Every structure is written in C-alpha cells, then in structure tokens.
Amino acid sequence: MKFGFSREQEEFRSNLRRFLAERSPPSEVRRLMETEAGWEREGWRRANAALGLTALRIPEAHGGQGFGFGELCIVLEEMGRVLLCAPYFATAVLATGAILNAGTEEQKRALLPGIASGETVATLAFAEDAGRWDAAATTLAATPAGGGRWRLDGHKSFVLDGHTADLIVVLARGPGSAGEEGLSLFTVPGDAPGLERRPLRTIDMTRKLARLTFRGVEAAPLGAPGGAAAPFARTMLEAAVCLANEMVGGAERLREDALAYAKMRVQFGRPVASFQSMKHKAADMLVDVELAKAAAYYAAAALDEDDAELPAIASLAKACAADAYMQTAIHAIQIHGGIGFTWDNDTHLWFRRAKGSEVLFGDAHHHRELMMRHWAA
Structure with missing residues (x-):
C-alpha cells in the first residue's frame, strides 16, 4: 500500500482546490442551501464540462475516465473542504457504485454514459423511516408485473438528492423474503407515475435529503432479481x-x-x-x-x-x-x-x-x- 500521492495526483488536487474555491465560496454555499433543490443544474453541467468529475470512476468503455478510488476520494476530500452544494456524492458514489456493482454490461452501457457526461443526476434509495442502513431492514415491496417489469410499493427515506434526481436506484424486497434474501435493485425515473418525492428538513442544509413514496411505481431490475445483497x-x-x-x-x-x-x-x-x-x-x-x-x-x-x-x-x-x-x-x-x-x-x-x-x-x-x-x- 502507498500512503503518498503521486505528482499527478497532487497536481490534480491543486487544480481542483482552486476550481472549487472559486466556485463554492461560503456566500455561494449559503445561497444554494436556502433553495429547495440545494444546487443548480446549469452550474452542475458547467462543472462537469470543465473537469468531468462524475466520469472519474466510470470505465472508459462507458464514457468515463477509468480512474480509481484514490482519485475519487481526492475529489470528495476537496468537496468536503468547501461544502460543495451539488449532487456529486449521490450520483458519483452511490448510484454509480450500485450500477457498476450490480448491473449487467448492457445496463452499464445504457446508464453510465449519461452520468459520466453530467446530464443524468442519480441516487440510491435504500434506507427507510426506521433509520437503519443495513439491507435486512428493507420493507419496500417489489412485485412482478409481467414482461420483465416490476411494481414497487412502500417508501424510502433519507435519500440523498432524492427529490431532484433524474434516475433513482431502489433497493426492494421480493414477495415472501426476509433478511438479506430476496433483495433486488431497480431503476426508476425521477418523474415516474406513482412516485411522490418530498424534501426533508435536516440539520445540514447543504446536503439535501428526501422521502420517497412508491405507489405501484413501475421499475426495471438492475442486475439479477433477488441477487442484490x-x-x-x-x-x-x-x-x-x-x-x-x-x-x-x-x-x-x-x-x-x-x-x-x-x-x-x-x-x-x-x-x-x-x-x-x-x-x-x-x-x-x-x-x-x-x-x-x-x-x-x-x-x-x-x-x-x-x-x-x-x-x-x-x-x-x-x-x-x-x-x-x-x-x-x-x-x-x-x-x-x-x-x-x-x-x-x-x-x-x-x-x-x-x-x-x-x-x-x-x-x-x-x-x-x-x-x-x-x-x-
């Protein structure tokens, strides 16, 4: 294991720090945190066009840059310094991670390029009102609807940027399952019929969370149904x-x-x-x-x-x-x-x-x- 950063990594950090310091001074943080969305889409697109940060970890075959967690964590450390108000963690860490870890190659080809370009804001919905972070606590129900489609009923809470995401990856439970058995991941458009999204009031106004309610929402499986644990x-x-x-x-x-x-x-x-x-x-x-x-x-x-x-x-x-x-x-x-x-x-x-x-x-x-x-x- 190497604890020192390479010269290229240090140069990347230096450039990124200057960019973020200009883009996210405390005055801008205060302005954005008072808005319901917590970020602005045009500014998000410009930042990705300039540095391609959401593409950092995504493989080159899917429109990304193919870097590792060493580089991704440099980005996150620098964003933590300035409290950047943007859906980066939800998109580049949670949703991208779920797609890379669970998705088929076909699904990766379909979903990752939009994330890499910055056009698609995505998130992962897994926790519920009980506030537990483990998969075994999942109660949101997934029911087969024929034709390879499923319907979701239930709720998710504490979803990072869940009220503004274009794509939501959802952890749900199949009929008759318990514990970590029968769990599946699904993708749902942010504007899907039957999906209600409500922002939550939290102590940290710079990181927006939402509660999502699913009422017969149609969803597509991400990876093999029942194999999400x-x-x-x-x-x-x-x-x-x-x-x-x-x-x-x-x-x-x-x-x-x-x-x-x-x-x-x-x-x-x-x-x-x-x-x-x-x-x-x-x-x-x-x-x-x-x-x-x-x-x-x-x-x-x-x-x-x-x-x-x-x-x-x-x-x-x-x-x-x-x-x-x-x-x-x-x-x-x-x-x-x-x-x-x-x-x-x-x-x-x-x-x-x-x-x-x-x-x-x-x-x-x-x-x-x-x-x-x-x-x-």
Whole structure:
C-alpha cells in the first residue's frame, strides 16, 4: 500500500482546490442551501464540462475516465473542504457504485454514459423511516408485473438528492423474503407515475435529503432479481470510505480556519493562539485530523487493492473520521468564542455537515461494532 500521492495526483488536487474555491465560496454555499433543490443544474453541467468529475470512476468503455478510488476520494476530500452544494456524492458514489456493482454490461452501457457526461443526476434509495442502513431492514415491496417489469410499493427515506434526481436506484424486497434474501435493485425515473418525492428538513442544509413514496411505481431490475445483497454491501463499503474522505476534508478546513482566527484574535494584548489552552486545542485537532486522514487514505487504497480486510478498514475509516470531524467542529466553535455560535459566522455550516455526516451510513458506534464482528468472524 502507498500512503503518498503521486505528482499527478497532487497536481490534480491543486487544480481542483482552486476550481472549487472559486466556485463554492461560503456566500455561494449559503445561497444554494436556502433553495429547495440545494444546487443548480446549469452550474452542475458547467462543472462537469470543465473537469468531468462524475466520469472519474466510470470505465472508459462507458464514457468515463477509468480512474480509481484514490482519485475519487481526492475529489470528495476537496468537496468536503468547501461544502460543495451539488449532487456529486449521490450520483458519483452511490448510484454509480450500485450500477457498476450490480448491473449487467448492457445496463452499464445504457446508464453510465449519461452520468459520466453530467446530464443524468442519480441516487440510491435504500434506507427507510426506521433509520437503519443495513439491507435486512428493507420493507419496500417489489412485485412482478409481467414482461420483465416490476411494481414497487412502500417508501424510502433519507435519500440523498432524492427529490431532484433524474434516475433513482431502489433497493426492494421480493414477495415472501426476509433478511438479506430476496433483495433486488431497480431503476426508476425521477418523474415516474406513482412516485411522490418530498424534501426533508435536516440539520445540514447543504446536503439535501428526501422521502420517497412508491405507489405501484413501475421499475426495471438492475442486475439479477433477488441477487442484490452482495452488490449492495459492496456499494455501502465504498460509500463509507468515500464519506470518510469527504469528512477529513471538512475537518481540515475547520482546523485551518480556527487556527487562523486564533492567530488573528488579540486578547490581553497578545494573540489568543499564544495561550496554553489554545495550544492544547490546536494540537488535539491536528492529531485527530491527521489520524483520520491516515485511516481514510488507507481505506481508499484498500478499495483499489480489493483488500481482504476491506469491511473492517472501511468501518475503521468512517468511525475515525466521524469522531475527528465532530470533535474538530466543537473545538473550532469554542476557539471562535461567542461569534462561533452566531448565524453570521461560517463555522456552523461545517458543524452542521459534521453532525449530519456523523450519522449518515451509521455512526461511529455502529461501525466499530461492524469492525469487531468482521474480526471475530
């Protein structure tokens, strides 16, 4: 495993950081997060035309660039730094992952080019109102409708960008099945008859979630019906690793901004950064963020290498990044003092993202339990 990035990767990161800093300053984040969609389609298309970011992981045979998770996680880390308001995670990580892991070659040829070009915004709908992230909790019913078509009845909740996606990949359960048996993935157009989409109010306004209700919605199977358990599990491992990398980007931004403020703020005739309590907080943040980075980078490399310990490594990265991001956000607000609690100060934007990401796909306790189960097996 290599922990260092290549010169090409560092150059890619540098160019991407400049691009995102110009496209997503805090003022733009605040503007977009107040909208119902949370992003603008024209800006999304321009960003993809400039850098082709949604095509990064998609194979060249399907219109993509054919890079690995090392490069994808660089993108996510940099997007986490600026809180980019765009359906990138839903499209490039969740939906693309599900299609690559579960779809047939014919389905990949049909679905992936639109995602790669940026024309198709997609997402994966799997969690429900109970808030569980495992496949066994699925209750949405899939019923054969003849001619290779199925009908879906039930609901999905906490769907990333589910109210604006053009294509929705849905995890559903076949008749008479239980646990991880009888699970299938389906594709549904965002404007399908019988599909009701409602945005949810969440603590993180920069990442939009939705509740979807299916009433006899016609759907096409993605891959073999009844065989979705393994592809879905792989997609969730990828999502946990990608989210961990996005989180360390946000944590690093918080750490840098808090340190810059402490050096600038003067109290009792000297910068507050010179006080011992501030030095302790700065040191704690640095250690937490660097450890989380190491875990996230290692997990991304493990995905590219298809490491046998990947389930444990992915959970380790998610748990470590969740703790580091949340604790860094707390320290950052405290370092900013009274202004850190105000709406006008930008720190709360990253605090909200830290809190939302902490529980997304399972919190640190959940992932530590998964890690111990893997090691005990």
